[in-house]
Amino acid sequence: ESGLITAGVAGVVGGVMVFDSNIQRWVQKNRTETGNDIFKHVKIAGEAVLPLNAGLAIGGYLFRKNEEGNRLFQTSLVSLEAQGLASSLTFLSKWAVGRNRPSRDPQGNSYDPFKDFDRSFPSGHATQLFAFAAVFADQYPLPVQVFLYTLATAVSAERVYRNHHFTSDVVMGAAIGYVVGKALVWRHTYGDKGLSFMPLDVAGGFGVSLQCRF
DSSP, X not given: OHHHHHHHHHHHHHHHHHTHHHHXXXXXXXXXXXXXXXXXXXXXXXXXXXXXXXXXXXXXXXTTTSHHHHHHHHHHHHHHHHHHHHHHHHHHHHHHHOBOOXXXXXXXXXXXXXXXXXXXXXXXXXXXXXXXXXXXXXXSOTTHXXXXXXXXXXXXXXXXXXXXXXXXXXXXXXXXXXXXXXXXXXXXXXXOOEEEEEEEEETTEEEEXXXXXX
């Protein structure tokens, strides 16, 4: 099953990648002042997701003796873990793939792997937003689910609109965030054994810490 999911994601991303340059040209050609204003606010919302998640965790902790407060606290912790793991995978992929951003290579065919983390593929913003949405959408009903996935999609679109990413970059980032988020929800629901992944800052770079529970 996991192999089919991987193949499906790879097929979709590869298919979108064929049209990356055409989509990018069309989007940049049709930018408007209204669009600029809308996506300016979307950008702010996208950059606030991690502080928001931390704030929800703190709020849930303060009211953890209440059932809803405890649910918020536990969900926020899983979401932070999902964002940490998914972002780690995304940054390692950026480093390994080394795809240049559309502002530097509009055709999307320029790669410079193993240089740095500030690369185009996949999108870190899409990864974080979809990891956040996947976890909270599993624990909270409509209309929260619709709102979260709409926000995640809007932030992903903003990255393409502002010429920071190609469409395939945000599709891959969304897939990483969603799959990691759902996988961690499953792990915490059906058993706390296995591996935990968290981001790790090291001198001059970025890494991942792993913890194994038996």
